[in-house]
Each structure stands twice: as structure tokens, then as C-alpha cells.
Amino acid sequence: MANSDPNLDALVPSLSGVVVDLSKALAKSGEPRLAAALLSRAWAELYRSGEFLKQAKAMEAAMHLISRLDHSDVDRGDLGLLRPEGDEADLQPLDLRPLAPIDRHSEVISRFEALADGEEFVFLNDHDPKPLYYQLKAEYDKVFDWDYLKGGPEEWIVKITISPGQESRDQEGQS
Numbered sequence: 013m014a015n016s017d018p019n020l021d022a023l024v025p026s027l028s029g030v031v032v033d034l035s036k037a038l039a040k041s042g043e044p045r046l047a048a049a050l051l052s053r054a055w056a057e058l059y060r061s062g063e064f065l066k067q068a069k070a071m072e073a074a075m076h077l078i079s080r081l082d083h084s085d086v087d088r089g090d091l092g093l094l095r096p097e098g099d100e101a102d103l104q105p106l107d108l109r110p111l112a113p114i115d116r117h118s119e120v121i122s123r124f125e126a127l128a129d130g131e132e133f134v135f136l137n138d139h140d141p142k143p144l145y146y147q148l149k150a151e152y153d154k155v156f157d158w159d160y161l162k163g164g165p166e167e168w169i170v171k172i173t174i175s176p177g178q179e180s181r182d183q184e185g186q187s
Contacts, residue, residue, distance in 0.1 A: 028058065028067035032074045039078040039114070048114035051075050076143050079117040105134035105169055117144055124148060124156075124172060132173035134161065140168050148172075 031054045039047035051071055058068040106123065108116045116137070123133050135141075145158050155175040162169040 024058075024064050025067055028054070028064065028070065032070055035071075035074055035078065044078055044114045045112050048075060048078050048112045051078070052113050075113045076117075079114045105136040107136045109136065109138050109167075116141075117147065120144055120172075121148070124152070124154075127154075127156075127172070127174045129174050129176040132171055134169060134171045137168045137170070138166070140164060141170060 031051065035047040035051040038044075038050070051074055055068055055071040055075065058064045058071065106119070108119065111119060120135055120141075123135075127133065140163070148154075148156065148158075157171075157173045157175060159171045159173070160168065161171055
């Protein structure tokens with residue numbers, strides 16, 4: 013969908029590229045949280061406009077790139093505040109929405125790595141976490157099920173279960 017202002021149609025893609033480049037540089041220089049926060053704000057504005065979806069997709073890809081950078085030396089804050097304690101922890105999904113986009117994958121991955129055969133956890137996100145599914149499939153030998161308990165449009169709830177057997181039900185395309 014093109015905007016009625018041809019100058020804006022040319023300016024937005026150019027500025028979007030600048031935002032992506034600056035965010036990557038900011039993340040690599042030790043400010044990944046700030047980079048992810050700025051990039052997610054720009055992404056949200058483009059996505060809401062409905063007119064510059066190609067640029068929004070490029071920003072989304074950059075957010076995923078930033079989330080995969082090694083930030084072991086960066087303070088991630090006390091993420092434990094997001095998790096209920098005791099029996100309530102098993103009943104409530106891990107809500108990723110309050111986390112900076114850069115921290116979401118690492119939080120789910122740390123939970124995933126801690127699961128034993130037959131164990132599961134549920135998380136809630138504000139967009140389809142499909143790239144995370146592919147990342148887990150590509151990087152881990154664990155056989156797991158990925159079940160969409162809710163598939164948008166405002167929130168996605170996913171249950172990940174480590175399969176006790178050798179075969180998994182591939183739920184990638186079902187919601």
C-alpha cells in the first residue's frame with residue numbers, strides 16, 4: 013500500500029535502513045537493550061501504519077539478530093520477578109511481553125534447556141514466536157512439541173513439551 017505522499021514513500025525506507033544499521037551498531041557496542049527498545053518502537057510504528065511492511069520485516073529480522081548476539085557481559089536485570097513461585101509457577105504462562113525483545117529468546121531458551129523428558133512450560137508473547145521455534149529446532153537435539161494454545165492476533169500462548177520418546181508431533185503450523 014503506497015502513501016499518498018511520494019516524498020514519504022522514498023523517505024521511510026531510507027530512514028528505516030538507518031534505524032536498523034544504528035540499532036545493530038548500538039547492540040554490538042554494548043547497548044543491546046537500548047538498541048532493541050529503539051528498534052521495537054520503530055517497528056511498532058511501521059507495523060501499525062500498515063504501509064511499510066517490508067521495512068517492518070527488516071526491523072523484525074534485526075531484532076532477532078540482536079537477540080542472538082552474545083551478551084553474556086550485559087546485565088539482564090532480575091528476570092525472576094516475572095515468574096510466580098511455587099505451584100502458581102506451573103499454572104501461569106511465562107509472560108514475555110514485559111521483557112525487552114532482546115531478552116525474550118534467551119529467557120525461553122534458558123527454560124527450554126532446563127526441561128527434562130516429559131516436562132513442559134507455557135509462555136505468552138505479543139507476536140508469533142515462530143522464529144524461536146526454528147531456532148530451537150536448529151540448535152538443539154531435544155525432541156519437543158510446540159503447541160499453540162492461542163494463536164493471535166493480540167497474544168500467542170505456546171506450550172513446549174520435551175518428548176519422552178524419539179518422535180515428536182510437529183505442531184509448527186497448527187494453532
